[in-house]
Amino acid sequence: MDVYTLPNRIFIEDxxxxxxxxxxERVLEALYSGKKVQTSLPRPDLVESTFEQLQAV
Incomplete structure (x- = not known):
């Protein structure tokens, strides 16, 4: 069985x-310097295109 991963969205100061x-390393530097760091789910268009590619297999 193959395993596929998608990148999360990462925001540093928006x-x-x-x-x-x-x-x-960049995220750690931002955290240590007190910057706002957030994560989010992968981009919806990337999720959709990945599913479409997997269906074609």
Whole structure:
């Protein structure tokens, strides 16, 4: 069975940043400096396109 993951949305001070491994350091720096950091579910269009790709398989 294959497992698929989708990137979460990450916001630092209302700016969306890409959810990649290098983002961890940036998020930690933001937290330590008192900036507002938020996460959200993956983008709906990305979820939809992923499901469409999986249906085609």
């Amino acid at each position: 700016e969306e940043v890409e959810d990649v491994p290098e983002t961890t």
